[in-house]
Amino acid sequence: LVGQLDWRRPRQLRAHVQHAHRDSHCHFTAQHKYSFDMYAFARRVVRAIPDLINSIGNELTPSAKYDFKFKDYAPWVFRELREDYFQLDPADYLLSLTAKYILSELGSPGKSGSFFYFSRDYRFIIKTIRHSEHKFLLSILKEYYAHVKSNPHTLLSRFYGLHRVKLPRGRKIHFVIMNNLFPSHKDVHETYDLKGSTVGRVYSEEKAKQNPRAVLKDLNWINRRKMLELGPEKRALLSEQIRRDSEFLKTVYVMDYSLLVGVHFVQRGNRDKVRSNTLKVFSPSVPAIRRKNTQHKGARSPEAMAVKRAMRESDPKRLGSDTFNLPEEYTGDRQQFIFYQDEGGLQATDEANQATDTIYYLGIIDILTPYSTVKQLEHFWKGLKADRHKISPVPPQEYADRFFSFMKAIMRGGDGGGRFKAE
Ligand code: ATP
Ligand code: CA
Ligand code: CA
Structure with missing residues (x-):
């Protein structure tokens, strides 16, 4: 099988x-x-x-x-x-x-x-x-x-x-x-959901002040003059990967995906005692979770033991698995992935490729929306009201190109020549 x-x-x-x-x-x-x-x-x-x-x-x-x-x-x-x-x-x-x-x-x-x-x-x-x-x-x-x-x-x-x-x-x-792109052991201080589209892509800054957990959008990013602070090395790697991924999304004819960006400021640390975006939005406080983990309840439950046994019996290759305890902190399974290798994310770097104060948690999410008839209709209606090229539902080819050039432009010093201009 x-x-x-x-x-x-x-x-x-x-x-x-x-x-x-x-x-x-x-x-x-x-x-x-x-x-x-x-x-x-x-x-x-x-x-x-x-x-x-x-x-x-x-x-x-x-x-x-x-x-x-x-x-x-x-x-x-x-x-x-x-x-x-x-x-x-x-x-x-x-x-x-x-x-x-x-x-x-x-x-x-x-x-x-x-x-x-x-x-x-x-x-x-x-x-x-x-x-x-x-x-x-x-x-x-x-x-x-x-x-x-x-x-x-x-x-x-x-x-x-x-x-x-x-x-x-x-x-x-x-x-x-x-x-989950975001870590359980680090606060995510700012979250952005970026599509490369500017029309309607804004979250009220007023509301954002009251809600640090808010998921901000393209226009917030632009207006706040944010950049992905990455030195030449990481910039090249990231932009090449985004290019390949958006090429793929083009070939399977999807759109409406976004680059989710979680920003953690190392200096600010975890003092806020609030959890990263999704966690803060959806979940009870993390201390409760941590407590659960420290008890290793799962590891000792009869069920877990049975799982352990069954796995050992069914697959000798898994015997090497050293522990069945759930990780307390960052687990390390992402360490071999370049964009997830620094505390589960990507450490910002300066022009000399030296680490700076920020860690990014990045990924392309919501990739299951084909450019269906629904979207085509939406395209038609929205297209009547605003500039057709800046609205979200453009065809996959255009969506991917716009997505990629936006992401390139928001990387400090990228070929995009720096800041993305808000129109
Ligand atoms: P819509 O189609 O209206 O955009 P949706 O229900 O398809 O919404 P997503 O766009 O997938 O939802 O995700 C909504 C939000 O949930 C994201 O902006 C992000 O904050 C959070 N989220 C989604 N996927 C992840 C992930 N893999 N890791 C962390 N957070 C995530
Ligand atoms: Ca989405
Ligand atoms: Ca969706």
């Missing part, structure tokens, strides 16, 4: 799940044999579902009995991505995800209505996606895989898994598991 990547078929790891009560033990009846780790994972996902459903629309009552079906899509493809290319330790991944989810406070930060959850240690994000996005990811999975393979330092969202849960009355919830 492992030798052959099965791009589309999901059924290999399908489980039929009966769920009696939120906190009670979930009862599984497997229709197919599937791996132990997926079993544990599906069980936890199902446990979190009442939260999810309630937050979406109060559809279920806690006393009802539910039947869920859990699907794992292209399991071997994602497994290879996780383990061979994203260098995730399977035990870390599983333990992190099988701990109880933290329900986001705001639920849904974007306009799309997607919900975001974090794994216990904040390393992973679970994002609910639309069926169209789900289908789209499957349709480009082969290309995505090839891109990741030939671009180990890609800035694109790292997709670790694609799943679906089906509820009793036929309701389906699709979600992806991906990397």
Whole structure:
């Protein structure tokens, strides 16, 4: 099985799940044999579902009995991505995800209505996606895989898994598991979601003053005269990677993605006692999380022990895994990736390539929006009102070029000649 990547078929790891009560033990009846780790994972996902459903629309009552079906899509493809290319330790991944989810406070930060959850240690994000996005990811999975393979330092969202849960009355919830770009051990002092478009791309500075967690946009960046402070070396690397990634996005015909930039000022440190953007927005305070981690509850629970045992039995190569404790601090799994090697991010440098006071947390997110008819319509309507080239929904080719030239222009000393001009 492992030798052959099965791009589309999901059924290999399908489980039929009966769920009696939120906190009670979930009862599984497997229709197919599937791996132990997926079993544990599906069980936890199902446990979190009442939260999810309630937050979406109060559809279920806690006393009802539910039947869920859990699907794992292209399991071997994602497994290879996780383990061979994203260098995730399977035990870390599983333990992190099988701990109880933290329900986001705001639920849904974007306009799309997607919900975001974090794994216990904040390393992973679970994002609910639309069926169209789900289908789209499957349709480009082969290309995505090839891109990741030939671009180990890609800035694109790292997709670790694609799943679906089906509820009793036929309701389906699709979600992806991906990397959280922001660290759990460093405050992110400023957050920007940059698209390279200027029309409407602003967050009220008034509101931003009151809410340091706000996600700011292109015009805030320009008006604040921000730059990505990177010396020639990192600048060249970053701009080359953004170029390749946006070329890829062009070929799969997507748009509407952004470069998410989290800024940490080393001098300011973590004194703010507020968590980085997404964390601050969605989660309870981190001390609670830290406490949980220090207890190593997961590591000692019967479940974790069983996982450990099952993994040892099923795969001798994993024996080398030194610990099953969740990391307290930065875990180091990103160290081999140039853009995530400094405390999980990219340390700013000056013209002499010497480190300065800032760490950036960067990545290209929200990459599952094809230039569909919907966008074409939006393009048409918005295009009537504003300059067609500056609005967000332009065709993928133009979107990518604009995106890349904006990012190049905001790197200090880049070929773009410095500041991006606000029009
Ligand atoms: P919309 O389509 O309206 O833009 P969406 O629901 O698709 O919204 P995203 O654009 O993916 O949501 O993300 C919304 C916000 O969530 C981002 O601006 C960012 O603050 C946060 N976020 C998303 N993905 C990540 C990630 N991988 N790491 C950290 N934060 C993230
Ligand atoms: Ca977005
Ligand atoms: Ca989106």
